Amino acid sequence: MHPYRTHTCAGLAAANVGEAVRLSGWVHRKRDHGGVLFVDLRDHYGITQIVADSDSPALELLDGLKLESVVTIDGTVKARAAEAVNPNLATGEIEVYARAATVQSSAGELPLPVAGEQEYPEDIRLRYRYVDLRRERLHRNILLRSQVIASLRKRMTEQGFTEFQTPILAASSPEGARDFLVPSRMHNGKFYALPQAPQMFKQLLMVAGFDRYFQIAPCFRDEDLRADRSLEFYQLDFEMSYVTQEDVFNALEPVLAGTFEEFSGGKTVTPAGTFPRIPYREAMLKYGSDKPDLRNPLIITDVTDHFTSSGFGLFEKIVGSGGVVRVIPAPNTADKSRKFFDDMNDWARGEGFAGLGYVTRKGGEFGGPIAKNHGAEGMEKLYAQLGLGSDDGLFFAAGKEGQAAKLAGAARTRVGEELGLIEQGCFKFCWIVDFPMFEYDEDAKKIDFSHNPFSMPQGELEALQTQDPLDILAWQYDIVCNGYELSSGAIRNHRPEIMYKAFEIAGYSQQDVETNFSGMIEAFKLGAPPHGGSAPGIDRIVMLLADEPNIREVIAFPLNQKGEDLMMGAPSEVTLKQLRELGIRVVEQPKG
Numbered sequence: 104m105h106p107y108r109t110h111t112c113a114g115l116a117a118a119n120v121g122e123a124v125r126l127s128g129w130v131h132r133k134r135d136h137g138g139v140l141f142v143d144l145r146d147h148y149g150i151t152q153i154v155a156d157s158d159s160p161a162l163e164l165l166d167g168l169k170l171e172s173v174v175t176i177d178g179t180v181k182a183r184a185a186e187a188v189n190p191n192l193a194t195g196e197i198e199v200y201a202r203a204a205t206v207q208s209s210a211g212e213l214p215l216p217v218a219g220e221q222e223y224p225e226d227i228r229l230r231y232r233y234v235d236l237r238r239e240r241l242h243r244n245i246l247l248r249s250q251v252i253a254s255l256r257k258r259m260t261e262q263g264f265t266e267f268q269t270p271i272l273a274a275s276s277p278e279g280a281r282d283f284l285v286p287s288r289m290h291n292g293k294f295y296a297l298p299q300a301p302q303m304f305k306q307l308l309m310v311a312g313f314d315r316y317f318q319i320a321p322c323f324r325d326e327d328l329r330a331d332r333s334l335e336f337y338q339l340d341f342e343m344s345y346v347t348q349e350d351v352f353n354a355l356e357p358v359l360a361g362t363f364e365e366f367s368g369g370k371t372v373t374p375a376g377t378f379p380r381i382p383y384r385e386a387m388l389k390y391g392s393d394k395p396d397l398r399n400p401l402i403i404t405d406v407t408d409h410f411t412s413s414g415f416g417l418f419e420k421i422v423g424s425g426g427v428v429r430v431i432p433a434p435n436t437a438d439k440s441r442k443f444f445d446d447m448n449d450w451a452r453g454e455g456f457a458g459l460g461y462v463t464r465k466g467g468e469f470g471g472p473i474a475k476n477h478g479a480e481g482m483e484k485l486y487a488q489l490g491l492g493s494d495d496g497l498f499f500a501a502g503k504e505g506q507a508a509k510l511a512g513a514a515r516t517r518v519g520e521e522l523g524l525i526e527q528g529c530f531k532f533c534w535i536v537d538f539p540m541f542e543y544d545e546d547a548k549k550i551d552f553s554h555n556p557f558s559m560p561q562g563e564l565e566a567l568q569t570q571d572p573l574d575i576l577a578w579q580y581d582i583v584c585n586g587y588e589l590s591s592g593a594i595r596n597h598r599p600e601i602m603y604k605a606f607e608i609a610g611y612s613q614q615d616v617e618t619n620f621s622g623m624i625e626a627f628k629l630g631a632p633p634h635g636g637s638a639p640g641i642d643r644i645v646m647l648l649a650d651e652p653n654i655r656e657v658i659a660f661p662l663n664q665k666g667e668d669l670m671m672g673a674p675s676e677v678t679l680k681q682l683r684e685l686g687i688r689v690v691e692q693p694k695g
Contacts, residue, residue, distance in 0.1 A: 107175055107207075113149025117196045119180045124199060126151055127175045127207065129237065130168050132218050140166055142201075143218075144176060147242075152189075152198040153178065161204035171210035171217055171237070177203040225655075230669040232660055244657045247366065248645045252319055254365055255339050255641075258358045264317040264341060269304035271297060271321070276619070281325040283334075291686030297323035300638060302557070303623050305342040306595055309634040310626045317341035319641065330653045331587060331643055334666050338590070339644075342636035348578050348594055351635050352378065352534060355582065359589075359639065363530050366648045373532040378582075382537040391429070391500075391512020393538075396586030397531040399519035403429050403511045409485050415476040421501045428501045429511040430489070433518050437465040437494035443521075444471070447498060450517060456510045460499035467493040516586070530584055530647065537561075538579040541572040541608060551609050554579050557623075558593035559635075560605060567604045582639060584647060592637025599627050 107127045115124065128146035135141075142153040142165055153176055155162040161176070168174060178199040189195030214231045215223045220240055228235040235241055256266070275282045275296035282296040298304075300322050308316045320340040328334065339358075343351060353376075360375040379397070386393050389402050407427045410418040418428055436443065444461045451459035462482065463470035469482050477485075491497065498518065500511040519525050540560045542553035550572050558577040560566050566575050578594035596602050602624065606616050617624055645657040655661040662668055682689065 111148040112144055112146040112151040113193045115151060115180055115194050115197050115199070117182060120182045120197060122180050123177070124180055125175060125177050126153075126199065127173070129217075130165075130170050130172050130174060130210075133165075133168075133170065135166070141198075144174070144199075145237075149193050151194045152183075152192075153201050154181075154198050155201040155204075159201050161201035164204045164206065165201065168206065169210045169212075171213055171234070172206060173208040173210075175205040175207060176201050225663065226669060229655075229661070229663050232670050236659065241656065244645070244649045244651065245659050247649055248641070248657055248659075251362060251366060251645050251648065252337075252641060254362045255358060256319065258361055259317045259339070259341065262315075262354060262358070264315040265313065266318050267308060267313070267316050268318060269298070269301035269308075269320065273298050273304075274622075276303075283323045283325050286685040286687055288684050299324050300338070301340050303620075305340060305636065306557075306597075306623060306634065307626055309342055309344045310629070310631045314344045315341075316343075316636075320638070328662075328664050328666060331646065333642065333654055333658065334662055336654075337641040338638040339641060340636075340638040342634055344632040344634045346594070346633070346635050348536070348580060348635065351580075351592060351594070351637060352380075355637060355639070356532075359532065359582070359584075359644075362644070363584075363648065367530060369528070371529040373530065379533040380536050381533050383535055383539065384537070386535050387508050387512075388429075391508045391510070391515055392586075393535050393581060394583045394586055394588040395533065395535075396516065396519075396525070397533055398526040398529060398585060399515060400524055400526075401432055401515050401519050403431055403508075403515055404489055406430050406485060406488070409481065409488075410477070413477050413481065415473055418473075418477075418499075418501055426502050427504050427507050428499060429507050430485075431498040431500070431511055431514050431518055432489065432491055433461075433496035433498060433522065434492070434524075435494055436463070436496040436522070439463075439496070444496065444498075447514070447517065447521075451510060451514065454510075454513060456500075456506070457502065459510065459514055460501065462497045462499070464491075464493060464495055464497075473499060532582065532584050535581040535583060536579075537576045538581075539573065540575040540577040540579075540605070543573060549610055552605075555591065555593050556605065556609065557596055557602070559596045559633075560601070563598075564601050564604060567601065567608060572608050578635070580637070582637065587643050587647060589643055590637045590639040592635065594633070594635035597627055597631040597633055599624055602627070 104125055109125045112126055112128050126144055128144040131143040131145035131150060133140065133142050138157050140155045140162060143150050144153050155165050176199060178201045180197050181200050183196055183198055213234065215227055215234060217234065217237045220238065236245065272285060272295040275284065275294060280299055282299065285295040285297060287293045287295060301320050305316055318340050320338050321335065322338055323335050325334065343354060356375040356378055360372055363372045383393055386395055388405060391403050405427060407422055410422050410428050413419045422428065444463060447461065448459045460473050461471055462474045469479060474482050498514050500507045500514060538554045540553065541550050544551045554577065558579045561576045561578055562570065581591050582589045596605065603613050603616060642654040642657060646654050649657050651657055660670065
């Protein structure tokens with residue numbers, strides 16, 4: 104017999120009754136029923152109920168063990184009484200009568216309980232992550248992550264993509280987020296950078312003639328953390344040669360839709376081939392966001408023209424100075440008190456906005472200062488245009504276009520949640536397309552890239568030479584699911600003359616381009632195919648599928664909100680000897 108187990112703790116069933124078996128695992132729960140001890144023994148695979156009575160030589164040892172001790176049980180499989188069968192357990196028809204027990208490892212006082220899913224402080228959970236990972240929900244999440252990655256890899260391979268690995272030690276890039284720098288011992292004073300993404304390498308693979316590349320790529324960005332962002336993360340990175348934007352969409356949609364269908368647990372998924380394409384400007388108008396949650400049925404509308412000569416002086420003044428007025432419907436709110444609308448206004452102020460105006464309507468009667476000043480006739484015209492009913496309220500976001508869109512988008516989400524309008528049990532995908540190539544930087548007082556400087560502008564060189572830069576669109580796109588951006592992507596600019604011109608518009612010289620991006624620009628001068636790709640985030644995909652609010656719940660060993668590893672003590676100080684080898688001196692930061 105194997106020294107530790109003949110079966111796993113999920114491997115026994117009614118067919119095994121009467122067999123002598125050996126199991127090993129953690130003591131998950133114990134229940135003493137008057138001289139009969141029941142122990143739930145847990146391993147990676149599941150739970151088996153162990154029974155020891157006064158006749159069992161194992162009783163005394165098992166009774167004295169603390170929870171989470173590791174033990175090996177020798178025993179006999181017995182059928183449970185009909186009334187004791189547990190249909191929620193894979194081994195629910197049987198139990199193992201313990202004839203002997205061997206302690207492999209005794210557990211001390213636990214920093215947090217494993218059985219049950221009660222909330223526990225995050226700092227404790229992260230400091231003792233190896234215990235936290237034993238808990239059912241988190242253990243299930245990490246298994247889901249592995250299964251999702253395996254499914255993505257299989258689907259990409261079946262589509263003819265080949266997996267390659269790209270370097271982890273690379274050159275620092277002046278574009279994008281802040282790099283993590285790695286000092287070189289052999290080249291004192293010089294630094295590698297951990298890749299924010301394998302962007303240049305995957306494009307160079309296309310130049311090298313490999314046609315369809317992918318990898319489950321580790322990426323690193325030294326940026327502030329939030330619920331859906333981590334300093335280190337993984338993405339399904341891919342690139343394709345000789346493709347249009349539609350070719351990229353047609354390649355990725357079956358992979359994402361198929362994976363989500365496989366692990367959705369019965370939730371509906373937007374079918375491959377039907378992901379809506381929403382232009383960026385339309386998304387910002389209708390949803391107030393370039394990552395819209397399409398489960399929310401509310402649509403934002405621009406009603407600026409209704410307030411050019413309104414009796415409501417505040418809006419008239421805003422419109423007269425170049426601002427806009429956007430509205431968010433609040434359907435069927437006749438039964439809502441004035442407090443509901445005032446609370447929304449207070450919420451907007453708490454988010455840093457000037458406020459959120461509103462109109463109430465009950466049985467066709469308008470209420471609130473905006474309706475009073477704008478007049479019943481004006482409100483009737485507005486409601487008729489919007490197709491609103493006699494019991495529908497309305498919220499107003501007014502100001503400069505960018506701020507009004509941001510407030511309207513946040514309010515759309517808030518109203519949808521407060522009124523219970525968000526559709527449940529579904530994953531709704533869409534593509535955001537036609538991003539502007541350039542934007543005006545108010546702080547720097549100059550034109551700059553708005554999204555990705557290496558994207559191909561729509562209209563290519565001719566557009567750069569003849570159009571207003573702020574009117575030029577790019578072959579850039581984002582894939583969004585339930586309000587989360589999973590990935591940005593683009594058809595790449597593979598022609599040096601177009602790249603030089605695009606960077607010139609943004610204030611960079613040809614020399615700047617050749618200095619900062621020499622590897623890529625030189626490669627493009629030696630024959631580069633048209634190519635494009637994307638890189639959906641693995642962590643966010645699993646977070647959505649696991650229905651978790653934070654990516655730390657789907658990462659085995661995550662950092663905390665401050666970017667610290669509480670379990671291993673990183674980041675940590677290093678010795679003076681190590682610093683001398685690297686030619687580095689630590690400069691103490693000024694206090695205050």
